[in-house]
Amino acid sequence: MRNLDPGDHLAPRNGGHVSRIRVLVVDDSVVVRRLVADALAGDPQIDVVATAANGQIGLSKVEQLQPDLVTMDIEMPVMNGIEAVRALRKRGDRLPIIMFSTLTERGASATFDALAAGATDYVTKPANVGSVTEALKNVADQLIPRIKALVPHPGLGPTPTTRPFGAARLGAQATATDRATAFTADRQAAPRGAAAATSSATVRLATRPDGPARPVRVVILGSSTGGPEALSRVFSAITTPLPVPLVLVQHMPPLFTKQLANRLDRLGASTVIESAGDEELLPGHVYIAPGDAHLELRASARGARTLLSNGPAVNFCRPAVDVLFRSAVSVYGGGILAVVLTGMGADGRTGAEAVVGAGGTVMVQDEASSVVWGMPGAVAMAGFAHRVLPLDQIGATIVGAVQPATLATLGGAR
Numbered sequence: 001m002r003n004l005d006p007g008d009h010l011a012p013r014n015g016g017h018v019s020r021i022r023v024l025v026v027d028d029s030v031v032v033r034r035l036v037a038d039a040l041a042g043d044p045q046i047d048v049v050a051t052a053a054n055g056q057i058g059l060s061k062v063e064q065l066q067p068d069l070v071t072m073d074i075e076m077p078v079m080n081g082i083e084a085v086r087a088l089r090k091r092g093d094r095l096p097i098i099m100f101s102t103l104t105e106r107g108a109s110a111t112f113d114a115l116a117a118g119a120t121d122y123v124t125k126p127a128n129v130g131s132v133t134e135a136l137k138n139v140a141d142q143l144i145p146r147i148k149a150l151v152p153h154p155g156l157g158p159t160p161t162t163r164p165f166g167a168a169r170l171g172a173q174a175t176a177t178d179r180a181t182a183f184t185a186d187r188q189a190a191p192r193g194a195a196a197a198t199s200s201a202t203v204r205l206a207t208r209p210d211g212p213a214r215p216v217r218v219v220i221l222g223s224s225t226g227g228p229e230a231l232s233r234v235f236s237a238i239t240t241p242l243p244v245p246l247v248l249v250q251h252m253p254p255l256f257t258k259q260l261a262n263r264l265d266r267l268g269a270s271t272v273i274e275s276a277g278d279e280e281l282l283p284g285h286v287y288i289a290p291g292d293a294h295l296e297l298r299a300s301a302r303g304a305r306t307l308l309s310n311g312p313a314v315n316f317c318r319p320a321v322d323v324l325f326r327s328a329v330s331v332y333g334g335g336i337l338a339v340v341l342t343g344m345g346a347d348g349r350t351g352a353e354a355v356v357g358a359g360g361t362v363m364v365q366d367e368a369s370s371v372v373w374g375m376p377g378a379v380a381m382a383g384f385a386h387r388v389l390p391l392d393q394i395g396a397t398i399v400g401a402v403q404p405a406t407l408a409t410l411g412g413a414r
Helices: 030-041 055-065 081-090 105-117 132-150 176-188 227-236 256-267 321-332 349-358 375-381 391-401 404-411
Strands: 021-026 046-052 069-073 097-101 121-124 218-223 246-250 271-274 285-288 294-300 303-309 336-340 361-365 387-389
Touching: 021 030, 021 055, 021 132, 030 046, 030 132, 046 055, 055 069, 055 081, 069 081, 069 132, 081 097, 081 105, 097 105, 097 132, 105 121, 105 227, 105 256, 121 132, 218 227, 218 321, 227 246, 227 256, 227 391, 246 294, 246 321, 256 271, 256 285, 294 321, 303 321, 321 336, 321 349, 336 349, 336 375, 336 391, 349 361, 349 375, 361 375, 361 391, 387 391
Parallel strands: 021 046, 021 069, 069 097, 097 121, 218 246, 218 336, 246 285, 271 285, 336 361, 361 387
Antiparallel strands: 294 303
């Protein structure tokens, strides 16, 4: 790919480019536009087909060039990134949008606003890097896997099933009819360049051992790409404090997890905090793993407590879902309800296996309502999920599951 001057663009896609993912870069900084373009230029499966200096120009280039994906800065003159996302979604454009955010408290807050407006995912701009080479690697390592997961493309090989926009992006005010229509539309009209959805016939449900089901003593939850909005939907459906603690890992950097905790605390009935380590797990409380630290559970004389560690990344993640899940099994045995929501990769699969082996219960989000059916799909296709549910049913199912009389229903058919 040749280097692009600011505002330059290549010709719209034609038959010779169907095996390459076409990306539009929108940022008011010439330096950042060049950094992103150069970082993506090293991948032969990706073309940066245009750049734009603000959201208004970006909107016109989306309409003109029909890219597969957009990277979008947040703070820009004329039209900022959040306004541009809203405008794209208002006119019905479903292409994936990855926000390019600063690793600051203000940047984290704005990123959540962008996700609520309909952005698909986000990455953080490199900070305090020692060289241009390091900055390029940082951007490439964050962007390229996300681009390939969000735009399954002919000729690029197997990729997780994705739903960049549609049912998973409807707001809480949407009616059941709205959501059903969106699920149907997602199946009938895949995003630009998207591959066919993974067949649900590959899912193998876990079987429950004979004997009475164990009462749930803790809910553990993992999510990644698309997780913040999915969690908002789940927590909004939990209208009374749970009688057990809930502990969750969302793949996010520092500062972002604190913002997530604050937002979820305002949405649901439970008290939500970012874990600082050594908290006693209490009913009606939610503990979120902080960015860049594993969250584990340990037994103590007074009950279960949180433990933070800076151990090696697991599944390329810290915090990691598998770390939380496995530690929960060591404390609670089979008294666990584990939930895996939308996300890239397979983090949570081995942890779910441990939960099933201990006699606990696992449920995952279905592919139709997931932004990326990587993590939940990995659990389901490995045979470690008892239920595969649409996002809109997960909150109510959690509430029902913590009532001993209804737990047995989780072992039923999908």
